[in-house]
Amino acid sequence: MTRRIQYKIEEQHNGKCISMFLKEKEYSRAVIIELKKTKTGIQKNGTWAGVNEILNTGDILEICLTEQRSSENIVPKELQLDILYEDEDILVVNKPYDTPIHPSVNNYNNTLANGVVHYYQQQNKPYIFRCINRLDRDTTGVTILTKNLISASILSKRMKERGLSRTYVAFVEGITKEEGTIDLPIGREEGTIIKRKIDEKEGKHAVTHYCKLEELQVEGKAVSVVALQLETGRTHQIRVHMASIGHPLLGDFLYNESNHMLTRQALHAVSCAFYHPITGEYKRITAPLPKDMAMLMQRSSNESCDLVAKL
Structure with missing residues (x-):
């Protein structure tokens, strides 16, 4: 390009x-x-x-x-992209669940990267895949990609310096406080490369802010809908932090094995706000609640609630 x-x-x-x-x-x-x-x-x-x-x-x-070359080792494969915003510098998509960001072992051609490379291949445009805010495989929502080295460099720097405001929505067990801040270090759990834990001795600094949006009753169980913002970006930070205060995410097989209300963790990147890397224009981009989380809302007494409007 x-x-x-x-x-x-x-x-x-x-x-x-x-x-x-x-x-x-x-x-x-x-x-x-x-x-x-x-x-x-x-x-x-x-x-x-x-x-x-x-x-x-x-x-x-x-x-x-x-830039005349495309990302190496990323096989173009058609994927139905839900594009929230696109211009000459950035592409923002609503990532679905069960979709890794990058190819890896056992995930060679089923990732967001494969779909985006295919999208630009169809336009006869070379493309280097650069993702600014990476989401877990089963976390849905706003994902920012850049289309050139300039915008990638600027937004990556801002991401490190907390120049991008990210808001998540999660469904968690029980009734939380109206708002709170979780300041607990997170480290890797022994014997696994995936799972994390609160580690006061060797963990890395991690801070999560949350506020309660709604209280639901689903299948006779109390559920809180919370909005969360991160000061840091540790692996599984929201999932580990909410579990640590007794409010694990619904459907989270790693940190809440007994809950099967959903088939994946109930976590959605609902919005991201930032100043455009080239024009300087303020952007706030939102993604609607995914179908599985929306259906869970419908099974409660608050089916008409517009969560995005509350943020």
Whole structure:
């Protein structure tokens, strides 16, 4: 894919060199090096320019990044994508459950990556798969992918610096407090590469905030619908944290083996909010509740509740 970006230099940037200007736009050193490799990578007023050249008010700085290869070892395979938003820089999809993000052993061609690579192959566009917020295989919802190195670099940096606000909805056992914060370290459980646990000695710092949206009665059992936001992004963080306070997720075979109300953990990435990496426009993208969780709502006394509207 080729991405061209134009900037008209304003008074506030007069006298700055191109390198400084691009760094203020959050271009990483690696991206600037990549742009310098071609004659069209960085141009000022239609002419090739070095990164040490000075910008003046009214100049037109054009950035051109061309990526001609696609992700290696990702087999294109048709997948019905639920696209929530797409432009020249990002693709946001509503990931279904039972769908891993990346190919791995025993998951060679049934992943979101396979479907997205196929989507762009059908448009005759090379595509390198870059996922910003990774979800567990059975967690559904908003998943942000980037379409070029520039947007990938900027959003990845913001993700690490908590510049992307992510909200999840979960159905958990019992009636929770109205709101709370769980600040407990998480580590790997001995003898397994998958399961995690609260580990006060060797675990990594993890913080989850939650608030109760609804109380349900499902099959005679009390269920709370909670919205959650993460300060950190540890593996299985929501699942481990909610189980640790006595409110495990419904259908979570790892941390709540006895609950079979759903066939997977009742966890959905309902929204993500961020400033666009290129335009700076504020974006808040939401994904409707998946069918299995929506059907569970219908089996309760609150079937008409619009959870997304409550967030």
